[in-house]
Amino acid sequence: MDIALSAVASELASRFVSFLISKCRDQACLNKKNLESLRRLLLRVHTVVEEAEGRYITNSRMLVQLKMLTEAMYQGYDVLDTYGPLEQIRARMEVSGSDTINFSAVRRFNSSKTVSKEVQTAMEKLEAATGKIAEFIALLTGCERMFRSPYSCYIYIDNFMFGRQVERQHVINILMQDNYPLKVPTVLPIIGGCRVGKKTLAWSVCSDERIRSRFSSIIHVNGCEIQKIDHGRFSNVRTLIIVEVQSDVDDKEWYKFHSLLLTLTGAGSKLVILSRLEKLARFGTVNLVRINSFTQEEYSYLFKVLSFGSSDPVDHPQLALIGKELATMMKGSLVHLNVYSSMLRNNLNVQFWIRVLKLYRSVMEANLSISGEHPRALLDRGNTVDITAFSPSSSSSRLVLQVGGKQSSRPGELPRMTFGDIIAGSVVLPVKFELVWESRLPPYTVISATCVAEKPEHSASPRKKRRRLGTSM
Numbered sequence: 001m002d003i004a005l006s007a008v009a010s011e012l013a014s015r016f017v018s019f020l021i022s023k024c025r026d027q028a029c030l031n032k033k034n035l036e037s038l039r040r041l042l043l044r045v046h047t048v049v050e051e052a053e054g055r056y057i058t059n060s061r062m063l064v065q066l067k068m069l070t071e072a073m074y075q076g077y078d079v080l081d082t083y084g085p086l087e088q089i090r091a092r093m094e095v096s097g098s099d100t101i102n103f104s105a106v107r108r109f110n111s112s113k114t115v116s117k118e119v120q121t122a123m124e125k126l127e128a129a130t131g132k133i134a135e136f137i138a139l140l141t142g143c144e145r146m147f148r149s150p151y152s153c154y155i156y157i158d159n160f161m162f163g164r165q166v167e168r169q170h171v172i173n174i175l176m177q178d179n180y181p182l183k184v185p186t187v188l189p190i191i192g193g194c195r196v197g198k199k200t201l202a203w204s205v206c207s208d209e210r211i212r213s214r215f216s217s218i219i220h221v222n223g224c225e226i227q228k229i230d231h232g233r234f235s236n237v238r239t240l241i242i243v244e245v246q247s248d249v250d251d252k253e254w255y256k257f258h259s260l261l262l263t264l265t266g267a268g269s270k271l272v273i274l275s276r277l278e279k280l281a282r283f284g285t286v287n288l289v290r291i292n293s294f295t296q297e298e299y300s301y302l303f304k305v306l307s308f309g310s311s312d313p314v315d316h317p318q319l320a321l322i323g324k325e326l327a328t329m330m331k332g333s334l335v336h337l338n339v340y341s342s343m344l345r346n347n348l349n350v351q352f353w354i355r356v357l358k359l360y361r362s363v364m365e366a367n368l369s370i371s372g373e374h375p376r377a378l379l380d381r382g383n384t385v386d387i388t389a390f391s392p393s394s395s396s397s398r399l400v401l402q403v404g405g406k407q408s409s410r411p412g413e414l415p416r417m418t419f420g421d422i423i424a425g426s427v428v429l430p431v432k433f434e435l436v437w438e439s440r441l442p443p444y445t446v447i448s449a450t451c452v453a454e455k456p457e458h459s460a461s462p463r464k465k466r467r468r469l470g471t472s473m
Contacts, residue, residue, distance in 0.1 A: 055143040072129035074297035079122040189284040192291030194380040215240040234264035245275040303327040306341035333376040339419040362389035403449040
């Protein structure tokens with residue numbers, strides 16, 4: 001009897017295991033099918049978005065729809081880039097037993113239900129955004145086409161502004177409008193956080209052929225020059241003035257500057273304010289254009305394109321995992337994105353990418369431990385950032401980076417290095433040096449920081465006295 005029960009139990013267990021395996025295979029096939037459907041839908045949407053970005057859209061409702069399409073597209077790419085080419089790398093890691101890298105994407109991939117749910121959600125958002133895409137395409141054919149050279153995706157994004165097409169078109173539409181019968185120059189505030197691309201957007205607008213043909217003169221003014229404006233820079237022609245303002249401006253000073261422009265420039269002149277300060281929007285005569293940081297989906301897509309260059313990420317699934325993890329940790333920093341993507345693109349080696357990932361994680365965790373903040377937040381405010389992990393030789397000292405502030409040395413006095421030098425670890429870092437980074441896009445903003453090796457601070461708290469045994473009366 002016991003033998004019969006054991007045989008029945010073994011048979012039931014075998015059938016149950018076979019059922020589970022069959023169910024997992026069916027779920028895997030379903031996920032693969034859904035991912036392929038998502039890939040095809042993204043191809044359709046991306047085709048429409050790319051066509052729309054190459055045309056002048058003056059209809060504000062069309063721009064809203066383009067924004068919705070773009071957001072849904074990047075969310076779809078984020079899901080596809082997480083679960084599409086990563087299936088094979090998960091299988092490889094399971095076979096080899098390698099789990100040295102703590103990839104969040106792999107952990108999430110272990111749940112087939114999670115994959116199915118996220119893919120389905122991405123497809124639903126794309127389908128909702130494309131609900132009236134036929135009407136959008138029909139209206140798009142009536143929009144004037146921009147002149148654009150035939151670049152590949154990587155070359156185009158590497159040399160021209162990524163995203164911001166909707167904001168760029170809003171700015172162009174405002175600048176192209178006639179401000180008659182008003183005689184005073186139109187004032188457009190462009191407000192955004194630290195290093196989100198306000199100056200890059202202004203450069204892109206100023207380089208547009210329609211803007212250059214409309215304004216006879218384009219002048220960039222520093223906010224500090226408002227009180228002592230150089231009259232010789234202006235002539236009585238239609239002028240576009242770009243004013244970059246770092247701090248608040250007194251109302252009387254601003255209106256005096258604004259009135260002066262009326263006498264120095266010709267009819268139809270316009271003024272654009274670039275600033276981080278929300279309060280400066282009070283000087284605008286039209287609604288402000290707000291520049292926000294990229295969403296994580298947009299940021300990850302841009303990082304992928306720039307990091308792989310002309311190579312296909314599908315051919316490098318393990319690198320795609322590493323890049324995804326690195327882009328997530330960077331918290332939307334454009335400085336970090338440009339520096340790291342350029343360096344990674346030149347070395348598509350798994351061990352090198354893993355080393356870069358570990359270094360960045362070490363720096364991030366060190367600063368979170370010391371100050372409780374991410375390195376990006378510290379850099380944006382001009383605070384010191386601990387980058388000791390970048391220098392193996394600085395084990396006995398703490399290497400800190402300071403952007404801005406008072407410089408104790410004259411320009412050119414310290415040795416100059418780049419982020420690539422210290423991240424690659426190919427050189428021995430000096431005790432004190434100047435770290436320089438230049439934007440890859442006009443107006444080619446240069447960021448300079450001073451790096452100093454400091455002795456670690458020891459606790460100054462007095463030693464506790466040893467408690468004596470016994471009690472005192």
